Each structure stands twice: as structure tokens, then as C-alpha cells.
Amino acid sequence: MAVFVKAVDAGSFAAAAAALDLSGPMVGKHVRFLEDRLGMRLLNRTTRRQSLTEFGQSYYERCKLVLAEADAAEALAADQLSRPSGKLRVTAPVLFGRHCVAPVLLDLARQHPALELHMSFGDRIADLAEDGFDLAIRTGSLVDRAGVMTRRVARQRMIVCAAPSYIESHGEPRRIEDIGEHQAIIYSRSGRVAPWLFPRGSQPPAEIMPASRLRLDDLAAIADAAAEGMGLAWLPSWLVRERLRTGALVALLPAEERFPYDCHALWLQSPHLPLRVRLAIDALAAALPRFMD
Numbered sequence: 001m002a003v004f005v006k007a008v009d010a011g012s013f014a015a016a017a018a019a020l021d022l023s024g025p026m027v028g029k030h031v032r033f034l035e036d037r038l039g040m041r042l043l044n045r046t047t048r049r050q051s052l053t054e055f056g057q058s059y060y061e062r063c064k065l066v067l068a069e070a071d072a073a074e075a076l077a078a079d080q081l082s083r084p085s086g087k088l089r090v091t092a093p094v095l096f097g098r099h100c101v102a103p104v105l106l107d108l109a110r111q112h113p114a115l116e117l118h119m120s121f122g123d124r125i126a127d128l129a130e131d132g133f134d135l136a137i138r139t140g141s142l143v144d145r146a147g148v149m150t151r152r153v154a155r156q157r158m159i160v161c162a163a164p165s166y167i168e169s170h171g172e173p174r175r176i177e178d179i180g181e182h183q184a185i186i187y188s189r190s191g192r193v194a195p196w197l198f199p200r201g202s203q204p205p206a207e208i209m210p211a212s213r214l215r216l217d218d219l220a221a222i223a224d225a226a227a228e229g230m231g232l233a234w235l236p237s238w239l240v241r242e243r244l245r246t247g248a249l250v251a252l253l254p255a256e257e258r259f260p261y262d263c264h265a266l267w268l269q270s271p272h273l274p275l276r277v278r279l280a281i282d283a284l285a286a287a288l289p290r291f292m293d
Contacts, residue, residue: 001063003030004042008060009132012050064132075274084276085114092137095219096156096263097121100238100291101137101284108283115276123189128268134277136266137284150264151281154288156236157258158197161249165229173232173252176208183231184210189217196234197259205259223249236261238291263288 006027007016013027020027035042042056052060075086088109092101098121109117120126120133128136128148142150160179162172173179176198186193193215195207214230216222223240226233227248233240237258243249265281267273 001034002067003027004034005060005063005067007031007043007050008052008056068132072270072272072274075272075276083114084112084274084279085116086274086276087116087118088135088276088280089118089120089133090135090137090280091120091122091126091131091133093123093139094121095239096139096236097137100154100288103291104283104287105280107287108280112276112279128266134267134274135280137263138266139261139263141262142264142266147269148266149269150266151285152262153265153281153285154263154292155260156238156263156292157260158234159237159240159258160196160232160234160252160256161226161240161244162232162252163227163229163248164250166226166231167250169229176206176253176256179208179210179232182210183214184212185214185216185222185225185231185233186210186212187217187219187222187234188215199257199259236292 003016003020003022006020007013010016010019013024013031016022017024017027031042038059040055040059041053042059044051044053071086088105090101090105091097097119102119105117105119109115125138126133126136128134137153139156160173170182173182176196179196193209195209197205197207199205210232212231214225216225219235219239222233223235223243225231226235226240227243232252233249237244240249244251265284267277267281
């Protein structure tokens with residue numbers, strides 16, 4: 001079953017063979033054994049592509065559940081030994097994952113040699129069950145979903161900043177209302193533009209939608225453009241920390257409180273949470289706040 005699932009996920013027998021350290025013919029033998037035992041074809045294969053049969057699709061989904069349960073059963077023994085082992089599959093946003101999440105989990109993997117760390121960086125919101133992840137890290141607001149557990153592991157503070165050259169040419173906003181008189185570099189994804197938010201105590205945050213001729217879907221690119229003097233930017237403080245230290249960017253509106261975007265760990269509800277997942281959540285909650293300053 002594990003070989004069959006890997007063949008489907010990898011897209012070919014050759015890719016599955018490389019991932020499993022098997023020969024291509026051996027992968028084929030595993031799949032044919034299943035088909036012979038079941039009396040049903042699982043895959044349609046040509047020289048150029050492979051696809052699941054209707055029955056193969058249903059069988060593949062059940063196999064993934066069986067293998068996940070087998071992993072959980074094996075984790076029981078590891079928990080008894082208090083030694084995390086097995087695969088820890090984590091998905092995280094690209095920038096936040098690379099700069100903040102990855103260092104924490106790499107350190108965890110360094111401490112526990114039996115732990116296999118599989119990290120995926122992407123801004124698409126992955127489905128924990130369908131995509132086979134043990135843990136997802138997400139920033140911003142969450143949508144309640146049945147069967148999904150969450151824990152806040154950090155808060156990233158948003159900061160308005162600009163390059164000294166921009167301030168010299170266009171002046172400095174003193175109040176959030178002044179932002180409307182400036183050019184801004186806006187984060188935009190899939191055509192959606194989110195307003196800049198500023199806390200107002202117990203009241204809803206103030207929302208500012210700056211004027212902009214630059215709309216980018218990558219925060220690092222926004223930071224680069226801001227450092228080039230192209231306009232104001234609203235970015236997580238951890239992302240611009242070094243540029244603020246060197247003077248490449250200047251923090252603006254010091255009297256305004258910085259809006260906190262929560263960072264959460266998400267995992268599927270289970271009667272037995274594997275030790276490796278539990279340790280990863282605890283490690284992130286303990287270490288991530290240091291990256292947010």
C-alpha cells in the first residue's frame with residue numbers, strides 16, 4: 001500500500017522508486033501484486049502518463065487513511081520511549097516558514113536524530129487531511145473547521161516603514177490619516193488587497209487603504225521596493241528588522257500601536273497526538289516569539 005500511494009503521489013513509478021530507494025520494476029511489482037490480489041485495476045498507464053482508475057482513486061484514499069493509522073500506532077511505541085521518531089510533515093507560508101519556522105524545526109530535528117522532517121513552503125492554504133500534513137503554520141485570521149485543533153504560537157507585529165530617500169523626497173506621515181497623501185507598496189494576492197490595520201483598544205482597528213501604483217504578491221519584494229525608495233510599506237517587523245538596524249528603512253508612526261497578526265499551529269484532532277507533533281508545537285510556541293521582536 002505504501003508503495004502504491006507513493007507511486008500516485010510521485011506521479012510515476014520511476015519517481016516513486018527514487019523516493020523509496022527501490023528499482024522501477026520493483027515498484028511495478030508491488031502495484032501489480034495489489035491489482036492481482038484485489039482483482040481490480042488501480043492505475044491506467046501509458047508510456048507518457050499514469051492515472052488512477054475510478055476504483056483506484058477510492059482505494060488510494062483508503063490506503064492513505066490506513067497508512068496514517070499505522071504511523072499513529074507506531075508512534076505509540078515511540079511515545080513510550082519518549083523519543084520522537086518518524087515523519088513530521090509540516091506546511092508553512094514561504095517567507096514566514098523559511099525565516100522563522102524552519103530554524104526552530106531544524107533545531108528540533110538536530111536534537112532528535114530519529115525524527116524525519118518534511119517541510120513544504122507555500123502560501124496556498126493546504127488541507128491537512130487531503131495533503132497529508134501533520135502540522136500547518138498559518139498567519140492571520142482562521143476559519144473554524146471541524147476536526148482541526150489550533151494553538152497560537154506567536155504574534156507578528158506590523159510596521160509602517162520607508163527608505164530615508166523616500167522620506168527626504170516626500171516627507172514623513174505623522175498620523176495614519178497622512179498615509180493617504182503618500183504612495184504605498186501594497187500586498188495583493190489573487191486580486192484582493194487587504195487594508196492596513198491599526199489597533200484602537202477595545203474598538204475595531206482603524207483601516208487605511210493607501211493609494212498605490214505598485215501591487216506585489218511577495219512580502220520580500222515589497223521590502224526590496226521600499227528600500228529602493230518606491231513608497232511606504234506595511235510589513236512584519238521580523239522581515240525588516242535588519243534593514244531597520246542598518247538604516248536602509250525607517251520605522252514610521254511611532255505613536256501608533258503595531259497591529260498584531262496571530263500565528264497559529266493547526267493539526268487534525270486525534271485521540272493520540274504523536275509525540276513528534278506535540279514537541280514541534282511546543283518548540284514553536286517557545287521559540288517563535290523571539291523572532292517577532
